[in-house]
Amino acid sequence: MLTTISFHPAATHHPKFWISDGNVVLSAVSMDKEQTVLFRIHKSMLSDQSEVFASMFALSQTQDDGGIIADLETYEGLPLVRLHDAAEDLDALLNALQDTSPLSELSTISDTPLRVRPALRLASKYLMNDLRGRLVHIVELMWPRTLEDLESKTMLYDGVRKIEKGGEKWPWVFLPEPIASINLAEEFDIPSILPAAYYHLLRCSPSADWDTVQKLGFKTLRNKVPARWPQLTHSSSHKLLKLREVLDDSVGYWTTYLHHNRAADCDNQKPKVCKELWVSIQKGGKERRRSVLTSRDPLLVLTKTHEELEESELCYGCFDVVERNSRRIRDDIWNTLCSISCPKSRI
Numbered sequence: 001m002l003t004t005i006s007f008h009p010a011a012t013h014h015p016k017f018w019i020s021d022g023n024v025v026l027s028a029v030s031m032d033k034e035q036t037v038l039f040r041i042h043k044s045m046l047s048d049q050s051e052v053f054a055s056m057f058a059l060s061q062t063q064d065d066g067g068i069i070a071d072l073e074t075y076e077g078l079p080l081v082r083l084h085d086a087a088e089d090l091d092a093l094l095n096a097l098q099d100t101s102p103l104s105e106l107s108t109i110s111d112t113p114l115r116v117r118p119a120l121r122l123a124s125k126y127l128m129n130d131l132r133g134r135l136v137h138i139v140e141l142m143w144p145r146t147l148e149d150l151e152s153k154t155m156l157y158d159g160v161r162k163i164e165k166g167g168e169k170w171p172w173v174f175l176p177e178p179i180a181s182i183n184l185a186e187e188f189d190i191p192s193i194l195p196a197a198y199y200h201l202l203r204c205s206p207s208a209d210w211d212t213v214q215k216l217g218f219k220t221l222r223n224k225v226p227a228r229w230p231q232l233t234h235s236s237s238h239k240l241l242k243l244r245e246v247l248d249d250s251v252g253y254w255t256t257y258l259h260h261n262r263a264a265d266c267d268n269q270k271p272k273v274c275k276e277l278w279v280s281i282q283k284g285g286k287e288r289r290r291s292v293l294t295s296r297d298p299l300l301v302l303t304k305t306h307e308e309l310e311e312s313e314l315c316y317g318c319f320d321v322v323e324r325n326s327r328r329i330r331d332d333i334w335n336t337l338c339s340i341s342c343p344k345s346r347i
């Protein structure tokens with residue numbers, strides 16, 4: 001029996017999710033409020049994943065005194081459930097329920113967080129924990145989640161940036177835009193990616209706008225790293241300012257630590273060799289300090305220095321001092337990142 005039920009704005013069937021043997025119709029209005037979109041699906045698609053939807057479907061029915069169950073509202077003979085979510089978000093949710101792999105495909109314009117967001121919003125709202133976990137994992141894979149991983153990615157980024165400098169494309173795949181990720185992580189409680197995302201935001205230049213670069217081409221960057229600055233929230237800006245303050249205050253300590261306590265540990269048969277190396281390390285402090293302030297990338301500077309010393313004739317005893325001091329500073333940087341980027345969470 002065809003119903004005379006009406007929709008405002010006018011309704012249209014969803015081109016993909018109008019399944020001929022579906023047993024429920026969901027309605028949702030498009031973001032521009034121009035259209036009501038009707039989805040005919042199987043109830044189990046949603047109720048198997050979400051108790052909220054299971055309850056919603058149960059509440060869409062009524063039972064009379066004789067125990068006969070009837071739908072409160074129907075469309076073309078099927079129960080109709082009106083949702084207050086945007087049709088685009090529901091479309092994203094149903095697509096993600098079918099297959100999340102398109103969302104995890106590497107993107108050349110670093111828009112994975114933006115593409116994941118609609119489905120993640122509804123998966124979180126309707127307590128679809130399994131789907132939510134899979135979507136969060138896609139975002140987590142974009143970013144290093146440990147200090148060691150951040151250090152190795154930092155070296156990789158540095159190498160890729162040098163290679164790509166004269167090329168036609170910027171390696172977004174290796175160097176994700178951080179603000180979209182930070183916004184998603186802050187909104188949906190994904191603290192695991194915040195330390196690395198904020199660290200990368202430190203490296204970005206406020207004068208390099210992501211959307212402008214997309215229009216004009218990456219060659220206009222002049223080696224600056226862009227971000228979606230207009231989307232940065234007040235609270236994220238505050239965290240970034242705190243990180244910059246720590247960087248400014250700590251740069252001296254971070255770049256001169258290498259020569260602490262050297263004498264007692266030297267076991268070189270030719271101690272003069274070590275002594276000269278320590279002097280050169282000490283002299284290099286100024287240059288390292290300048291590099292950190294220019295690049296806002298202390299881990300890169302530390303790792304490069306560490307690699308250079310590994311190649312040097314520094315004795316095991318002295319190099320052990322370098323190792324221990326270097327570890328302490330890198331841990332200090334990581335702990336600072338964690339405490340400022342996600343103060344209430346435990347990574």
Ligand SMILES: [Zn+2]
Nearest residue numbers: 266274315318
């Ligand atoms: Zn030595």
